[in-house]
Amino acid sequence: MARILNDLPRWLVIIVWLIGNIVYFVVTYFNFLTRDYDYTNLMLGPALPWARASAACLNLNCMLILLPVCRNLLSAIRGSFQRCCIRNIRRQLDKHITFHRYIAYMICVHTAIHLGAHIFNVERYVEAYNSRDEARRDLLVRLSSLRDNPTAGTTYLNFIDSPNTDAVKEALKTLSGVSGVVITLVLIVMVSSATELIRRSYFEIFWFTHHLFIIFFIGLIVHGFQGIVRRQTNVAEHDPVACMNSSSTWGTPGGCPNPQFAGLEPNAWKWVAGPLAIYFIERLVRFWRSKQVVVVSKVVQHPSKVFELQLKKKGFKMGPGQYIFLQCPSLSSLEWHPFTLTSAPEDDFFSVHIRRAGDWTEALAKACYVDDGEFQSSRKMPRLSVDGPFGTATEDIFWYEVDVFVAGGIGVTPFASILRHIWHKHKEAKADMKLRKVYFYWVCPDTNSFEWINDLLKNFDQQMAEEGLGEFLNYYIYLTRGWDKNQAQNIILHEHEDVDPVTGLAQKTHYGRPNWDKIFQDITKNHPSTSVGVFFCGPGVLSMTLHKMCNKHSTVGGTKFFYNKENF
Incomplete structure (x- = not known):
């Protein structure tokens, strides 16, 4: 099944x-x-x-x-x-x-x-x-x-x-021999630069070499002439x-x-x-979008080398967990980088959280005066181009009675948008919404990863308490490493306080890796004969584990887990 x-x-x-x-x-x-x-x-x-x-x-x-x-x-x-x-x-x-x-x-x-x-x-x-x-x-x-x-x-x-x-x-x-050599070399370069190591660590290399596909298709077309x-x-x-x-x-x-x-x-x-004609139209759409005005309405510096851009664009409509491609022409007229939207569709802006982890992101942070501490005038901001938004599996969150969100590290970004959107919908149409329960699991490597999203989760704690809806959303944060002896002693000393000593949230932080087998067993027990949507964004190893858990714990006539992975 x-x-x-x-x-x-x-x-x-x-x-x-x-x-x-x-x-x-x-x-x-x-x-x-x-x-x-x-x-x-x-x-x-x-x-x-x-x-x-x-x-x-x-x-x-x-x-x-x-x-x-x-x-x-x-x-x-x-x-x-x-x-x-x-x-x-x-x-x-x-x-x-x-x-x-x-x-x-x-x-x-x-x-x-x-x-x-x-x-x-x-x-x-x-x-x-x-x-x-x-x-x-x-x-x-x-x-x-x-x-x-x-x-x-x-x-x-x-x-x-x-x-x-x-x-x-x-x-x-x-002509066949020369074109054959050219397209073979181009293919080797494109495939080798698309490996995960190059793509994650040297995105610019991947981006530029992948555009050699133009030469590849030209060579392919003339190869048999x-x-x-x-x-x-x-x-x-x-x-x-x-x-x-x-x-x-x-x-x-x-x-x-x-x-x-x-x-x-x-x-x-x-x-x-x-x-090629379809792809050419695709590029025309992107070019048309790149010429539309994007206003940087706010820049927020977060801990852990993360900054937030709040943007506005006429006619921009988004769904929960969608992503965009962002270009800064003053940095590069060719590079487009994908970022998940962290704002909710109900907001009057759309936002992205960007980690400073490469030459392009560092240059963008400097161009947006992130280190200056105060927001500069929008007129001083660099011109940005936005392509999107594009849909992902997270658009289907309301198709299930129970949702399980799992984020690994920076993979939490789409769930910032999703959680905001769900909360808005839940308050607006409590009786009409099929979704009845949300579980959110965040697996982080160190304490710094918590800081930029703490405000969002604290806001949820406060609103759920005020409206008596504390059972709608359960979130669990797992810290896999990043604490020393002094921090461990501090955690033990403050264990019995109402808020977590690390995050300041109402729900306590867990230490180590989740026992996914037990977690899925508990969900099955709490929600028998229910369709459960499992949505994940993060590293591939954890994705494989969750996929196996969904298959293992789905039964005929019982709880069914539908696995959905964020891809962009």
């Missing part, structure tokens, strides 16, 4: 995609074993079908690779699916980055097959002039000597016109089976006519034209 809830829709999408790749590969492979390619296969051997089948799958996956990163398109689809589709279908949109990565890995696999096969092919083109196969040596020499000659009625098959040459040198004389791989066009007049052994009489009275060959029509552009 649990696998059906959380994993089956994703695996169905992946299986359909894999089957599509396999079927298309096999069909294309056998298409290149037909009579039209008898002479080409004779010259090149079994590597040709492998090269062409992998090329076909490359076209398929290069068509798909851009669609998962068209965020405006996904947001539009998400909005249109909100009422007409079940939530398991809609939740697959939240895995768009995962699908993007899978497609990229498949492109790498087929690139390796395609490149390896063509290395053999070029060598075979050179060896055709002096084949080791004595029985077919004369035929291969005859085929290699054919050139484009309208008078003689001949067309070439072997693009290499000299027996004494170097295969690499000849390959690099062609030269038509080096050729097929026979006059099989009806020149049957390879009947004429193969009489090559010396081709083109003579009583002999077989000369075989005619033509290069394969380039079709990569047909596959990628549509997605």
Whole structure:
């Protein structure tokens, strides 16, 4: 049951995609074993079908690779699916980055097959002039000597016109060879710079190198224009089976006519034209948004090298837990950085909390006079551009009777927006809202991580006490490390006070890591036969644990845990 809830829709999408790749590969492979390619296969051997089948799958996956990163398109689809589709279908949109990565890995696999096969092919083109196969040596020499000659009625098959040459040198004389090298190198750079280490620690490197996709697609489109791989066009007049052994009489009275060959029509552009057009529209939308005025209404400096920007933009509408891309043209006209919105939709502004953890964020803090202590005039603030907001899984928080929010470290940022929004909705429509209970778990590495969100949680404590709704929201903060001996003694001395000695909150801090198995057991016990939405933002290791817990504790006819992970 649990696998059906959380994993089956994703695996169905992946299986359909894999089957599509396999079927298309096999069909294309056998298409290149037909009579039209008898002479080409004779010259090149079994590597040709492998090269062409992998090329076909490359076209398929290069068509798909851009669609998962068209965020405006996904947001539009998400909005249109909100009422007409079940939530398991809609939740697959939240895995768009995962699908993007899978497609990229498949492109790498087929690139390796395609490149390896063509290395053999070029060598075979050179060896055709002096084949080791004595029985077919004369035929291969005859085929290699054919050139484009309208008078003689001949067309070439072997693009290499000299027996004494170097295969690499000849390959690099062609458009296909040069473009193939370029797009392979670009692919290697893009994939290697997209690793989590580079993406998290050196985001600018990831951002700039990923824009090499423009060169990749240009190279992909022109790669087949030269038509080096050729097929026979006059099989009806020149049957390879009947004429193969009489090559010396081709083109003579009583002999077989000369075989005619033509290069394969380039079709990569047909596959990628549509997605490229969609992506171009996506970039136009982003450009249009970048020109809209964004006003910095307030700058707040928080502890732990975090600062908050409160922004206003005409016509800006957001949902809980959504994110934006932020650009500061004075710092870079190309860089866009993603940030989760921490304000609620009910606020008259939208805000982001930014950790100073790199060159760009440090430069932005200085440009916004964060260290000056006093807010400068909005006219002194740098011009900012905002793209978004974009939807995430957290838009579905009201679909469940019980919500479980889990944040790891800085992953708490989307829940600042979500908790504010839920509280507003709860006060406005207590009886009409399906959501009846919220559990919030925050796992932090050190005490400094608490400080900037303390005010929000204290405000919740106060409001829930005033309205007698203390049972609606339970929050649990776990401190995994970051205390010394003196702090431990202070914690023990103040253990019996009404507020927590570390956070100052009504609910006490827990020390160490959560026992997720027991937590899920307790939720199951407290909410039998209930749909529970589990929403997570944080590191991948904890995400895997929560995913397993959702599957483990979901039962048929009992409590069902639906796992949702923040992706951007």
